[in-house]
Amino acid sequence: MRCQGQAIEVLDLGEGLVELxxxxxxxxxxxxxxxxxxxxxxxxxxxxxxxxxRGVLVTSAKEVFIVGADITEFLSHFERSEAELTAWVxxxxxxxxxxxxxPVPTVVAINGVALGxxxxxxxxxxxxxASTEARVGLPETKLGIFPGWGGTVRLPRLCGAxxxxxxIASGExxxxxxxxxxGAVDAAVxxxxxxxxxxxxxxxxxxxxxxxxxxxxxxxxxLALDDVEAGMAFLGGKAVVASKAGPNYPAPIAAIxxxxxxxRLGRDAALSIEAAAFAKIARTPTARAxxxxxxxxxxxxxxxxxxxxxxxxxxxxxxxxxxxxGGGISYQSASRGVPVFMKDISPAALQAGMGExxxxxxxxxxxxxxTVDKLALTLVAITPTLSYGDFGAVDLVVEAVVENxxxxxxxxxxxxxxxxxxxxLTSNTSTISITRLATALRRPERFxxxxxxxxxxxxxxxxxxxxERSSDEAVATAVAYAQAMGKTxxxxxxxxxxxxxxxxxxxxxxFQKLLADGVACERIDAVMExxxxxxxxxxxxxxxxxxxxxxxxxxMAAAFPDRMKAEGRSAIGALLEARHLGQKSGAGxxxxxxxxxxxxxxxxxxxxxxxxxxxxxxxxxxxPDDEIVLRMMxxxxxxxxxxxxxxxxxxxxxxxxxxxxxxxFPPFRGGIFRWADASGxxxxxxxxxxxxxxxxxxxxxxxxxxxxxAGGTFHGE
Numbered sequence: 047m048r049c050q051g052q053a054i055e056v057l058d059l060g061e062g063l064v065e066l067x068x069x070x071x072x073x074x075x076x077x078x079x080x081x082x083x084x085x086x087x088x089x090x091x092x093x094x095x096x097x098x099x100r101g102v103l104v105t106s107a108k109e110v111f112i113v114g115a116d117i118t119e120f121l122s123h124f125e126r127s128e129a130e131l132t133a134w135v136x137x138x139x140x141x142x143x144x145x146x147x148x149p150v151p152t153v154v155a156i157n158g159v160a161l162g163x164x165x166x167x168x169x170x171x172x173x174x175x176a177s178t179e180a181r182v183g184l185p186e187t188k189l190g191i192f193p194g195w196g197g198t199v200r201l202p203r204l205c206g207a208x209x210x211x212x213x214i215a216s217g218e219x220x221x222x223x224x225x226x227x228x229g230a231v232d233a234a235v236x237x238x239x240x241x242x243x244x245x246x247x248x249x250x251x252x253x254x255x256x257x258x259x260x261x262x263x264x265x266x267x268x269l270a271l272d273d274v275e276a277g278m279a280f281l282g283g284k285a286v287v288a289s290k291a292g293p294n295y296p297a298p299i300a301a302i303x304x305x306x307x308x309x310r311l312g313r314d315a316a317l318s319i320e321a322a323a324f325a326k327i328a329r330t331p332t333a334r335a336x337x338x339x340x341x342x343x344x345x346x347x348x349x350x351x352x353x354x355x356x357x358x359x360x361x362x363x364x365x366x367x368x369x370x371x372g373g374g375i376s377y378q379s380a381s382r383g384v385p386v387f388m389k390d391i392s393p394a395a396l397q398a399g400m401g402e403x404x405x406x407x408x409x410x411x412x413x414x415x416x417t418v419d420k421l422a423l424t425l426v427a428i429t430p431t432l433s434y435g436d437f438g439a440v441d442l443v444v445e446a447v448v449e450n451x452x453x454x455x456x457x458x459x460x461x462x463x464x465x466x467x468x469x470x471l472t473s474n475t476s477t478i479s480i481t482r483l484a485t486a487l488r489r490p491e492r493f494x495x496x497x498x499x500x501x502x503x504x505x506x507x508x509x510x511x512x513x514e515r516s517s518d519e520a521v522a523t524a525v526a527y528a529q530a531m532g533k534t535x536x537x538x539x540x541x542x543x544x545x546x547x548x549x550x551x552x553x554x555x556x557f558q559k560l561l562a563d564g565v566a567c568e569r570i571d572a573v574m575e576x577x578x579x580x581x582x583x584x585x586x587x588x589x590x591x592x593x594x595x596x597x598x599x600x601x602m603a604a605a606f607p608d609r610m611k612a613e614g615r616s617a618i619g620a621l622l623e624a625r626h627l628g629q630k631s632g633a634g635x636x637x638x639x640x641x642x643x644x645x646x647x648x649x650x651x652x653x654x655x656x657x658x659x660x661x662x663x664x665x666x667x668x669x670p671d672d673e674i675v676l677r678m679m680x681x682x683x684x685x686x687x688x689x690x691x692x693x694x695x696x697x698x699x700x701x702x703x704x705x706x707x708x709x710x711f712p713p714f715r716g717g718i719f720r721w722a723d724a725s726g727x728x729x730x731x732x733x734x735x736x737x738x739x740x741x742x743x744x745x746x747x748x749x750x751x752x753x754x755x756a757g758g759t760f761h762g763e
Contacts, residue, residue, distance in 0.1 A: 187301065
């Protein structure tokens with residue numbers, strides 16, 4: 047038999063063997079969409095009715111196998127009722143079951159990435175042969191859902207419950223060697239050999255040399271676990287996953303419960319449990335938020351790709367300043383294939399910078415993310431230097447010296463004189479105006495900001511700041527360089543604090559107003575961490591450094607005195623006077639003790655409590671949790687809305703992504719504007735009006751008032 051569709055081809059290989067090839071026309075990769083599902087259903091039905099069929103080889107015509115489901119299309123399905131969604135999932139179950147139940151062996155040649163629904167297609171086959179360059183996995187829990195096309199049923203029967211729990215709950219991608227060890231694939235071969243190896247196995251199975259029927263039956267039978275083993279696997283798995291995921295991410299626990307409920311059942315009954323549970327979890331606010339965040343991240347990357355079109359290629363970079371930030375930026379560039387000079391004024395500083403880069407590389411080797419050979423090549427790509435002698439070959443410089451305007455201007459002018467005419471100069475400043483810094487330069491049009499976040503190796507966001515005289519090419523080159531470093535660049539216009547710090551400090555101002563009203567910092571931290579922040583505001587300030595925060599707070603207060611200038615003494619100002627600088631001094635809002643095995647440990651600090659109590663206007667207060675959340679989050683939201691109205695940033699989705707990736711805004715809430723839309727813009731405007739007595743910090747901008755009056759949302763949905 048032979049047929050050719052828009053997503054799937056069926057080719058006759060002779061002697062009763064056929065090849066089912068995924069090839070989504072007009073796309074660079076294969077994604078499971080409604081077209082592919084319809085053609086798969088028709089192709090499988092045709093195969094099932096072919097009496098001459100002896101075996102099926104499954105391949106991909108793309109460089110990948112199937113990257114997963116087309117989430118942009120399937121998001122609309124998640125708006126359906128539970129019954130409709132369950133029935134929709136059941137249709138795909140039926141197609142995969144029909145393929146699995148073919149009276150002939152089936153072998154998949156996994157030539158590249160096979161993730162999510164793409165890997166579930168592979169699991170329905172009798173055997174799986176993977177390229178050594180491939181990656182497989184079930185990442186659905188990262189989108190707030192779990193595998194709904196048989197992954198919770200087939201994977202534990204192939205690999206065991208413990209492995210299935212780890213794979214599904216973590217959502218990680220796995221190398222073929224790991225998948226082979228787990229039993230998820232049956233062989234891993236060189237890329238050029240994967241199709242022939244799969245075809246050879248298919249021929250052996252069709253000739254009766256392999257007991258392929260028992261492999262199929264294994265996936266159709268109940269899970270081979272006794273009650274004791276099941277208790278250890280599922281109860282233990284839920285305990286571990288719950289401790290990591292927390293209550294705001296229900297999908298991993300739901301997936302384990304589906305596996306547990308289906309363990310005594312055959313395939314079809316277990317799949318019915320999976321379909322019903324998937325329909326429930328896909329309709330949760332967490333799933334909607336995380337899917338929206340995923341789509342937002344893709345949209346921001348596309349924006350960055352367009353912005354980078356006018357760029358010059360950065361073949362060699364340079365970093366000024368060999369501190370933690372400079373060392374981290376140098377590591378990030380070199381590890382992604384762009385060699386850098388790392389310049390400082392003392393050998394000791396350069397040694398420290400190289401030490402930071404080496405530490406990051408060693409950790410990558412220890413985690414299995416990097417080979418020792420790659421470590422050596424990366425270190426060689428970082429050239430420490432005390433002079434500007436080689437800067438004539440540099441395409442882009444990141445200045446990362448101390449956060450002092452006079453020092454930065456001096457250093458920027460020095461390095462500009464050593465650069466070729468085409469080179470782009472950038473500053474890794476968190477608060478200082480790019481437009482003001484440019485006044486020290488002869489070529490201000492070749493200058494813009496690149497604000498990295500600490501730790502550079504882990505924080506994906508880079509704010510690319512356009513000054514008043516920054517050229518499109520300079521901005522585009524900075525965007526392209528950030529992308530080359532594996533970062534997500536967001537372009538923002540120059541203003542105090544840019545985007546992320548501009549909206550962070552109103553949040554921290556809300557915190558200080560609560561402290562002034564007598565609310566304990568420990569209580570506020572507990573509430574905000576419960577709301578989803580990785581750390582509460584007091585803990586965050588201790589990590590940032592109280593002195594650093596006071597400096598930045600002063601910059602913001604000078605720029606926006608009506609709403610960001612503290613009334614009287616501030617809590618962080620009082621702590622600074624007492625030399626409570628946070629983690630680095632051993633005392634801030636909390637007391638800190640060193641720990642040889644990890645970061646310092648915090649404890650309640652009675653001295654800090656008295657210092658903060660000294661700036662309080664009244665007796666200790668204990669407002670309800672939702673009031674604390676509103677008083678913290680409204681200032682951040684209102685400032686975000688101002689940034690959007692003032693065109694500091696172009697779109698709501700860029701703000702959402704920037705706050706999640708740069709501040710750790712709770713991902714399960716989808717970003718600041720997704721949270722506002724879900725809460726109701728009108729509701730939040732009314733809440734702000736109720737808090738007007740707290741000052742201009744709580745005054746909504748006119749555009750937000752108008753949006754609320756029109757019943758609109760920030761995302762326009």
